[in-house]
Amino acid sequence: MMALWLVHVGQKLLLWGALSAASLAGASFILNLLRMVASYARKWLRMRSLPTIPGAYPLVGHTLILKPDAREFFKQLISYSEEHRHQPLLKLWLGPVPVMAMYNAEVVEAILTSSRQIDKSYMYKFLQPWLGLGLLTSTGNKWRSRRKMLTPTFHFTILEDFLEVMNEQANILVNKLEKHVDGEAFNCFFYVTLCALDIICETAMGKNIGAQSNDESEYVRAVYRMSDMIHRRMKTPWLWLDFSFLMFKEGWEHKKNLQIVHNFTNNVITERANEIKREEEQKSDDKGNTLSRSKRRAFLDLLLNLADEEGSKLSHEDIREEVDTFMFEGHDTTAAAINWVLYLLGCNPEVQKKLDSELDEVFGKSDRPATMEDLKKLKYLECVIKETLRIFPSVPLFARDLNEDCEVAGYSLAKGSQALIIPYALHRDPRYFPDPEEFKPERFFPENLVGRHPYAYVPFSAGPRNCIGKRFAIMEEKAVLSCVLRRFWVESNQKREELGLAGELILRPSNGIWIKLKRRNADKS
Numbered sequence: 015m016m017a018l019w020l021v022h023v024g025q026k027l028l029l030w031g032a033l034s035a036a037s038l039a040g041a042s043f044i045l046n047l048l049r050m051v052a053s054y055a056r057k058w059l060r061m062r063s064l065p066t067i068p069g070a071y072p073l074v075g076h077t078l079i080l081k082p083d084a085r086e087f088f089k090q091l092i093s094y095s096e097e098h099r100h101q102p103l104l105k106l107w108l109g110p111v112p113v114m115a116m117y118n119a120e121v122v123e124a125i126l127t128s129s130r131q132i133d134k135s136y137m138y139k140f141l142q143p144w145l146g147l148g149l150l151t152s153t154g155n156k157w158r159s160r161r162k163m164l165t166p167t168f169h170f171t172i173l174e175d176f177l178e179v180m181n182e183q184a185n186i187l188v189n190k191l192e193k194h195v196d197g198e199a200f201n202c203f204f205y206v207t208l209c210a211l212d213i214i215c216e217t218a219m220g221k222n223i224g225a226q227s228n229d230e231s232e233y234v235r236a237v238y239r240m241s242d243m244i245h246r247r248m249k250t251p252w253l254w255l256d257f258s259f260l261m262f263k264e265g266w267e268h269k270k271n272l273q274i275v276h277n278f279t280n281n282v283i284t285e286r287a288n289e290i291k292r293e294e295e296q297k298s299d300d301k302g303n304t305l306s307r308s309k310r311r312a313f314l315d316l317l318l319n320l321a322d323e324e325g326s327k328l329s330h331e332d333i334r335e336e337v338d339t340f341m342f343e344g345h346d347t348t349a350a351a352i353n354w355v356l357y358l359l360g361c362n363p364e365v366q367k368k369l370d371s372e373l374d375e376v377f378g379k380s381d382r383p384a385t386m387e388d389l390k391k392l393k394y395l396e397c398v399i400k401e402t403l404r405i406f407p408s409v410p411l412f413a414r415d416l417n418e419d420c421e422v423a424g425y426s427l428a429k430g431s432q433a434l435i436i437p438y439a440l441h442r443d444p445r446y447f448p449d450p451e452e453f454k455p456e457r458f459f460p461e462n463l464v465g466r467h468p469y470a471y472v473p474f475s476a477g478p479r480n481c482i483g484k485r486f487a488i489m490e491e492k493a494v495l496s497c498v499l500r501r502f503w504v505e506s507n508q509k510r511e512e513l514g515l516a517g518e519l520i521l522r523p524s525n526g527i528w529i530k531l532k533r534r535n536a537d538k539s
Contacts, residue, residue: 057112057428064105064114064425065098075107077251085524087249088410088517091115095439102423106434109251111136113413113432114422117439119446123469124422125414125433126477132157134479135413135432137248143272144240145342148335149482161482163328164336167316168482173489174386175311176217180490181383183212184497186226191502194531199507201526203353206494208234210349213490218340219282220312236274241346243268245518279334279341286314313340340483346520347408348487352494354406355399357513357527358453359499360506365455366499369394370534373500381500389492397455399491403473405453407437410517412475437472438517446470451510505530 051073069079081087095117098104104115116122125131133153145151149160166172187209194200208225211234215223225234243264247253259265314337321328359366372394377384414433419426427433442450446466447457456462474481481487506529514524 053110053430057431060419060426060428061105061112061431065101065103066105066107067094067098070107073110074251075109075111077107077109080106080108080249082250084245084516084518085514088515091411091436091517092439095436096442099443103425108249108432111430111432112428113434114427115434115436117436117443118423119440119443119467119470121423122435122440122472123467125435126469126472126475126479128420129478130418131414131416131420131433132479133415133417135415135434137413137432140244140247140254141342143268144244144275145339146331146335148332148339150339150343157479160336163320164482167313167320168486172311172316173486176213176486177384177386177389177489177493179216179310180213180493181497183209183216183226184494185383186212187494188497188501190226191498191531195502195533197530199528199530202356202529203349203523203527206352206356207345207349209494210345210352210490211237213348213494214341214345216310216312217486218313218337218344219279220286220310220314221282232274233278236271236278237341237345239267239271240275241342241519243271275338276334279337280330283314283318283330283333283337286312287318290315290318313337343481344483344486348490350406350408350520350522351399351403351487351491353523353527354408354521355402355491355495356498356504356529357506357508357523358402358405359398360504360529361508362453363505365398365453366504368455369398369499373496377496377500384493384496388496389489392492392496394455395492395495396488397458399488399495400458400471400473401453401455404441404447404457404471405451406521407441407473408520409473409475410438410521411436435472435475438521441471441473443470499534501534503532503534505532 067076070076071078081090094104094106095115099117102118102121106113106115116125134151138151141151147156149157149164152160187205190205191202205226211225212223215221215225223231223233225231246264247259247268253259253262253264259268314333317328317333317336321333359369372392376388376391412435414435416427416429416431416433419429421427441447444450447470469476474484474487506527508528512525513527516522516524
């Protein structure tokens, strides 16, 4: 009898506990919901005077009128910025989150020069499963200490070690392009991208993955799918929560590809750490004999050396974060820039002829590998690259999370708003770039820079969080392009409207970049 009573009491207690837990969870959910609504109301009231576009609804904002397709969404965003060019900024609601579209140099300067507004947008949290809290995604003291630690690894003399890799991979690219000489137009985008991926793998990790020879690499495919899925998630509010993301096929695919990229990087780090250890042991065994380096120095080696220094706090995971970040940021961006240069040169033969003359002055008829001195002399090529990045910035938009209330252009912006900076629109401001759609490398001659607003052109961002790899990128672009353009003359009949611009994480042509190649020394008239 006593036993039955105890069982009955136990059941009652369990039921009461379950109900209490459910009530607690329900109360917590309601409290969070009320906080979200209160935050939304505060932002709405504070920023109701800002210029905006019609079509926003409570809580869902403009989500219902924003195009889901990457090409259509980007076109829509640019049309809004052009339509409101006379306004200093434009407010959009992405769900309950206010997004300030910024395409005015003075407004962009206010955000990028701030030492306080350095937090990357909430949207960057979707990169964290892949990149962790590396240089791109971290903030505050972690970002400051990591930036200070990593800056010396991009020193000019260290970058010189990477030039040999760039020249080797550029030569492989040129040899692959040979089959297209005097042939039909072909899509060059993937060729260049695989070249950039080989360069970044060897310079970042010291690992030659042979992407140009094996474009079916599991790692290569995983890197591409990760980028695509992250961008889709960023602009789809119902995929923001992790549990809801995993309810969709893309969530599971994201998980699978994440494992592939992390396993690859982890294996490379372990292999290279063991290799360095063996080399050090061999050095001590040789008692002073000079040990020839079995491998070139890579970004990973520099990180491993930093980890060994006394007082360093770089763990294996920290190293993986930075290597993955370098891989993510360093291949798509440079590949896009090189492709856009080829496209614009193909459309502008008069610019290509001027560049031809400079290449002859520096290299003559030689096909020798480019040296650092050669790259320094290629002044006009650098202007071509800069003008290309003006018209087609590799990163067409990026965002910051405002971590405190602030005043910009006479408007009050609320804490928690997203500042969306749009270089694609910023670079087309006719105040600083007359005839903005025209391809004119002369805009970047020193005498033509005088008086131009320093924040009218930000292809590598600017201010405290500018791109740490800027010099690496320009060096790679010069090395690869000088190699290709010494061998080939490029032609393109593709119109701008035929490109299918998609402003995702990287500015890509959905329809590819179609060019024809001729021998460089053939008649170009």
